[in-house]
Amino acid sequence: MHYLTRQIAFEASHYYSVPELSDAENYALFGATANPNSHGHNYVLEATVKGRLNPEHGMVINITDLDRVLREEIVAYYDHKHINLQHPTFANNPHLQPTSENLAIQMWSALEPRLNGTILHRIRLYEDSTLFADYYGDGQMVYFTKVYEFSASHRLHSPQLNDAENREVFGKCNNFYGHGHNYVLEVTIKGEVNPRTGMVADLHCLDETMQRQVYGRFDHKHLNLDTPEFENLNPTSENFVQVLWEAIEPSLKPIKLHRLRLRETPKNHFDYYGDEI
Ligand SMILES: [Zn+2]
Numbered sequence: 001m002h003y004l005t006r007q008i009a010f011e012a013s014h015y016y017s018v019p020e021l022s023d024a025e026n027y028a029l030f031g032a033t034a035n036p037n038s039h040g041h042n043y044v045l046e047a048t049v050k051g052r053l054n055p056e057h058g059m060v061i062n063i064t065d066l067d068r069v070l071r072e073e074i075v076a077y078y079d080h081k082h083i084n085l086q087h088p089t090f091a092n093n094p095h096l097q098p099t100s101e102n103l104a105i106q107m108w109s110a111l112e113p114r115l116n117g118t119i120l121h122r123i124r125l126y127e128d129s130t131l132f133a134d135y136y137g138d139g140q141m142v143y144f145t146k147v148y149e150f151s152a153s154h155r156l157h158s159p160q161l162n163d164a165e166n167r168e169v170f171g172k173c174n175n176f177y178g179h180g181h182n183y184v185l186e187v188t189i190k191g192e193v194n195p196r197t198g199m200v201a202d203l204h205c206l207d208e209t210m211q212r213q214v215y216g217r218f219d220h221k222h223l224n225l226d227t228p229e230f231e232n233l234n235p236t237s238e239n240f241v242q243v244l245w246e247a248i249e250p251s252l253k254p255i256k257l258h259r260l261r262l263r264e265t266p267k268n269h270f271d272y273y274g275d276e277i
């Protein structure tokens with residue numbers, strides 16, 4: 001099976017509002033995104049299709065055909081528009097919030113019938129570089145990712161090895177006084193979209209958990225010296241992503257954590273799905 005991803009961008013405005021609520025109540029529910037005058041984003045959409053190669057042209061789908069469908073179904077309806085007021089699906093249903101989750105589902109239903117036998121695999125919609133929704137055509141199930149960045153130092157050093165062995169295995173990462181990173185943590189949660197808020201989870205809950213369990217415990221710390229988790233545990237990114245999972249996952253419940261991706265540098269990242277996989 002081959003997978004092909006095409007990206008397009010569009011610029012649009014929106015706001016979140018439960019029609020029965022007052023402006024003040026909507027602000028309490030949605031924060032600044034409730035501004036009834038709207039706000040906007042530079043959205044980026046990645047559409048991934050899959051299929052066997054056509055034996056004649058050696059492609060899953062002709063990009064020209066895919067681009068035309070993306071232009072007709074996405075750009076024409078969203079680019080430089082006010083989604084709540086001008087997109088027919090959302091304008092006709094004021095209870096449907098134009099969140100990334102609901103936009104991804106809407107885009108799937110618009111694109112999927114137009115692909116002439118090619119299978120739509122995934123819709124990924126970026127609201128900005130730190131927030132995106134993934135949809136795989138599975139009912140109301142959406143994967144939502146938010147990206148957080150924090151700073152910490154560490155020294156790779158295993159208590160099971162002697163000093164020479166540590167130098168041999170970890171090289172300059174074994175530097176006695178440590179070194180540091182801007183860690184980037186992608187937090188992916190999954191769940192059914194809440195029909196009232198249009199969201200998989202309350203973002204305040206997610207941000208608050210991250211504030212407490214990640215920033216409060218690990219930001220601007222020396223992992224080996226400042227955090228009890230690494231008193232006797234080598235702070236490799238594999239160990240760190242698991243420690244982060246154990247810090248975040250219980251606090252998020254009932255929000256379901258799907259995956260943590262820890263980027264130690266732009267050149268490497270480490271994924272952890274908990275014990276289930
Ligand atoms: Zn927004």
Ligand SMILES: [Zn+2]
Pocket residue numbers: 154173179180181264
């Ligand atoms: Zn390091």
